[in-house]
Amino acid sequence: MNDLLSMMARHGYALTFCVLLAEAIGLPFPSAIALVVAGAAVASHTLVGPTVLLTGMTALLLGDISQFWLGRYAGWALLGFLCRLSMNPETCILRSAESFYKRGKTTLLIAKFIPGINTMAAPLAGSMKMPFGQFLRLDFTGAFLYCLTYLLVGYGSRDFLANLLSGFHAAGRALEGVVIVALVVYAVYHIAQAVKYRKYDVVPRVQVQELAARLASADAINVQIADVRSHGYYDRGAERIRGSIRIEPNNLEEEIKSLPKDKDIYLYCT
C-alpha cells in the first residue's frame, strides 16, 4: 500500500490523466476521487493546480470526443455496449435520452456529475447528430466545471486528507478497509441481483429450432412471439422475428392488456 501511495505522489499527473480518460471512455474508474486527491496534492504543493486542471480536462475531452464520433458512426451498437457496463442496462439509454429531453443541450454541462449519464452523454450527443462545434463548446465547459469542482473540494479538504495520509501505515490500513468494504458491497449487490432475478429462471427456455418447428406445424396458430427489447435498441432499418409483436418492457402493465391469453408467448431480446 505504501508503494501505491508513493507512486501516486510521483505520477500524479499521469494517474489523473489515465483515471479520467478511463472513465470518459466508459470504464468504471472513480474520476471524482482522483480529482479530489489531486486537489489535495495541489494544496500541499505536490502538484500544480493549472497543470492538473489542464491534464484532467484534456483526458475528459479526449475520451468524450472519441465517444462522440463513435456514437455518430456506431449508433445504438456502441450505446448498447456501454449500457451493458452500467448498473441497469435496460433503462440506461432511456435515462440518458430523457435527460436530453428535459434539459436539452445543457445536459452536457452537468452530465459528468450524474453517474450513468456521464458515460452516455457524449456518444448520445453524437448519435443525435449534434454539431461537433456545439458539442465541443458544451463539453469543454462541462469538463471545466467538473474538474474545477472536485479539485476545489480536494483543495478545501486538504487538512482532512493530510490527517488521513499523515502516516502511510494508518492510510494503508484505512485504504485496505475501504477496499474490503467496496468488495463486500459489490458482492452483496450481485447476490441481491441474483436473488431478485432467480424467479425468472423458472420461465422455460426453448431453442430456436424447437420454436421454428412449432411455427412450421399446424400448431403455429397457438404461438405468439414477442420482442421485449427496450426501444432504445431500435434503429431505422432494424429487424425483428417475422410475425412478432412488440412489448415495451418499461410499460409492461399497459402492454399485457392486449396480449392473447390463449396463446403461448415466446419472448426474445437481442
Next chain:
Amino acid sequence: MLREKGFNTFVIVGGLTAWRKAGEPLESVPKDDLVKLPTFS
C-alpha cells in the same frame, strides 16, 4: 410478471441473434414501433 398474470411464456434461447444465425425469417421493425429520440441536426 407475465407468468404471474397467467400468461404461458417461454424465452427463446439466444434471442434475435440466435434466430438470425439459424437463418429463420426476419422482418423490418414497423415505423410505428420506432421511437424517435431528439436530434440536434
